[in-house]
Amino acid sequence: MLFEVLAKALEVAERTTSRTQLVAIVSDLFRKAEPDVVDKLVYLLQGRLWPDWLGLPELGVGVKLLIKAISKAYGVRESEVEALYGKLGDSGKVAEQLRTTKAPSTGGLAKFVQKPGETAKLTVAEVHEILSRVALATGEGSRDIKINLIASLLSKAGPLEARYIARLVEGRLRLGVGDATIMEALAVAYTGSSANRPVIEYAYNVRADLGNVAKVLATRGLEGLKGIAPTPGIPIRPMLAERLSDPGEILAKVGGRALVEYKYDGERAQIHKIGDKVVVFSRRLENITHQYPDVVEMAREGLKASEAIVEGEIVCIDPDTGALRPFQELMHRKRKHDIHEAIKEYPVSVFLFDALYVDGKNLINKPIRERREVLSKVVEESERFRLSEALLATEPTKLEEFFLKAIEDGAEGVMVKALHDQSVYQAGARGWLWIKYKRDYKSEMIDTVDLVVVGAFKGRGRRGGKVGALLFAAYDKATDTFQTVCKVGSGFSDADLEKMDELLKPYVIPHRHPRVISDMEPDIWVVPALVAEILGSELTLSPQHTCCRGAIRKGVGISIRFPRFIRWRPDKSPEDATTTEELIEMYRSQLRKIVEEVTEGQPSS
Numbered sequence: 001m002l003f004e005v006l007a008k009a010l011e012v013a014e015r016t017t018s019r020t021q022l023v024a025i026v027s028d029l030f031r032k033a034e035p036d037v038v039d040k041l042v043y044l045l046q047g048r049l050w051p052d053w054l055g056l057p058e059l060g061v062g063v064k065l066l067i068k069a070i071s072k073a074y075g076v077r078e079s080e081v082e083a084l085y086g087k088l089g090d091s092g093k094v095a096e097q098l099r100t101t102k103a104p105s106t107g108g109l110a111k112f113v114q115k116p117g118e119t120a121k122l123t124v125a126e127v128h129e130i131l132s133r134v135a136l137a138t139g140e141g142s143r144d145i146k147i148n149l150i151a152s153l154l155s156k157a158g159p160l161e162a163r164y165i166a167r168l169v170e171g172r173l174r175l176g177v178g179d180a181t182i183m184e185a186l187a188v189a190y191t192g193s194s195a196n197r198p199v200i201e202y203a204y205n206v207r208a209d210l211g212n213v214a215k216v217l218a219t220r221g222l223e224g225l226k227g228i229a230p231t232p233g234i235p236i237r238p239m240l241a242e243r244l245s246d247p248g249e250i251l252a253k254v255g256g257r258a259l260v261e262y263k264y265d266g267e268r269a270q271i272h273k274i275g276d277k278v279v280v281f282s283r284r285l286e287n288i289t290h291q292y293p294d295v296v297e298m299a300r301e302g303l304k305a306s307e308a309i310v311e312g313e314i315v316c317i318d319p320d321t322g323a324l325r326p327f328q329e330l331m332h333r334k335r336k337h338d339i340h341e342a343i344k345e346y347p348v349s350v351f352l353f354d355a356l357y358v359d360g361k362n363l364i365n366k367p368i369r370e371r372r373e374v375l376s377k378v379v380e381e382s383e384r385f386r387l388s389e390a391l392l393a394t395e396p397t398k399l400e401e402f403f404l405k406a407i408e409d410g411a412e413g414v415m416v417k418a419l420h421d422q423s424v425y426q427a428g429a430r431g432w433l434w435i436k437y438k439r440d441y442k443s444e445m446i447d448t449v450d451l452v453v454v455g456a457f458k459g460r461g462r463r464g465g466k467v468g469a470l471l472f473a474a475y476d477k478a479t480d481t482f483q484t485v486c487k488v489g490s491g492f493s494d495a496d497l498e499k500m501d502e503l504l505k506p507y508v509i510p511h512r513h514p515r516v517i518s519d520m521e522p523d524i525w526v527v528p529a530l531v532a533e534i535l536g537s538e539l540t541l542s543p544q545h546t547c548c549r550g551a552i553r554k555g556v557g558i559s560i561r562f563p564r565f566i567r568w569r570p571d572k573s574p575e576d577a578t579t580t581e582e583l584i585e586m587y588r589s590q591l592r593k594i595v596e597e598v599t600e601g602q603p604s605s
Contacts (some may be wrong), residue, residue, distance in 0.1 A: 001033045003122040007161045022514045023185050030189035035218040039211030040128040047173035049132050051209045053235045055287030057135045060171030069150035074102040091170050092163035099162040104155040172506045180480035190217050203228045205237040205428030208285050230357040232274045232307045235281040237428035243436040247396035253432050254418035260402050262389040262411040265327045266315035271299050273308045294343050298385040305358050305378045312352035319347050324410030349384040364425040413438035449578040452482050453530040455522030467500040471522045474547050476580040482528045483547040484518045491565030517546045531569040536560035539587045548580050558583050
């Protein structure tokens with residue numbers, strides 16, 4: 001498959017504001033691709049070279065190095081390239097314009113350079129291979145190697161190809177095609193119907209490598225996907241939870257009987273053991289093994305199985321008392337360069353809550369009581385590597401007591417898990433099998449929510465000329481879209497606002513993103529990528545926001561009154577954000593509370 005085919009599709013996709021059209025564009029690309037290149041095509045559409053969990057270096061070459069490569073490719077002074085970049089603010093447009101107006105340089109790159117009028121012959125496989133070499137180049141002389149490799153690609157590329165090569169190199173593709181869109185396009189391209197997307201999604205949830213899933217589909221069809229099972233070393237997409245604030249309602253939702261566990265304020269981790277090798281993956285499925293050598297040693301000693309995939313929470317503890325410390329303390333550890341010093345300063349404990357695979361046995365389709373039983377048998381508990389604190393609850397009062405005990409012990413709250421026969425591990429899904437009951441529910445709004453930035457507004461007064469507020473959206477899984485909830489301008493520190501333009505810069509696009517549903521027109525549109533925690537006074541109905549429009553009342557959506565920024569959530573992807581379904585449930589729960597309060601205040605008859 002020629003890279004120019006991909007470049008032309010990306011150009012069309014960049015201009016579209018319709019998700020339906022986006023699916024059609026991507027599915028057409030898959031139809032044109034050879035089966036052996038489909039995985040590479042998926043990775044490039046995702047703006048990467050391979051799955052994050054491999055722990056390999058990603059692209060994201062600095063602007064200065066890219067400017068040197070562009071300069072070398074087209075025989076232009078670096079100062080000229082820098083000036084053009086300052087004017088256009090987009091390395092892709094810079095490369096495209098220079099490729100259009102300048103002949104490719106032959107200095108040391110003759111074998112790569114096209115002759116006048118010659119058609120570009122770059123292939124998707126070739127671009128992927130050379131970009132991989134750029135990402136993997138390390139050590140002495142690696143800088144020059146990177147420059148030469150990038151310059152060689154740009155020299156051989158046509159103008160449009162150069163635009164997307166430069167953006168890929170800088171790590172700023174700015175297309176924002178979501179995984180759900182890619183899965184739907186795969187279903188349309190290879191099965192003829194988007195109705196088969198659930199089969200693809202299940203395979204992806206069990207094997208978090210969409211490129212590999214696409215290749216299996218392209219070569220072996222849907223039957224090949226059905227054979228995909230958990231494999232130690234390849235992460236499983238985590239199961240997610242709904243949220244409620246009333247113990248009685250929570251128990252009713254899970255069938256009246258539940259396993260209740262502490263919800264620890266730490267970093268969720270999926271721990272894989274293969275013999276003596278241990279790999280730790282984050283909630284976002286990034287390989288974080290290097291950050292936790294102490295956890296690796298605990299798992300190596302504490303997991304009594306040859307192969308296992310278990311889940312738990314890594315929590316920072318007080319080295320003197322063993323008391324739980326908040327999540328922010330754990331983040332200090334990530335920022336320290338000397339990991340051995342960080343281990344001493346910010347020690348951790350691991351609290352395990354699920355087993356997904358043990359010694360050849362796939363457990364994800366087993367009920368939680370069986371998974372928990374296997375977990376208890378395979379874990380040799382120690383002071384800092386043990387099962388999560390848990391309780392069997394059938395009464396709301398017992399659940400509330402355990403919740404309060406969890407808060408007192410330094411946890412965020414509790415996780416309530418259904419115990420019936422259908423309580424399987426729903427990889428990558430959110431459902432009523434797991435329900436969060438957090439201390440934040442006791443605050444002014446039922447809970448904080450995690451929302452995605454989709455736009456920005458320029459400030460006034462002392463914020464004049466700079467970003468002063470952000471437009472936030474919730475995620476609608478059914479449509480794979482982001483629907484606006486609120487405009488947030490409070491809660492940001494002066495330092496936050498100073499950095500805002502730079503933070504948003506990689507994601508700025510000239511029009512509304514096709515996955516964003518908005519009636520508001522911000523000054524700046526951005527690709528949905530950044531997630532933040534937001535708190536407000538209450539949920540309210542809004543005619544100007546699109547979130548859950550029509551779900552509560554015809555023609556109006558759900559918004560947040562007096563929203564304020566709490567913190568950024570880099571551990572969450574846009575698809576991990578609070579869903580529209582959750583907001584509907586939160587709004588209804590809020591209404592029930594109001595009705596109860598009014599009813600309690602009525603005089604008895």
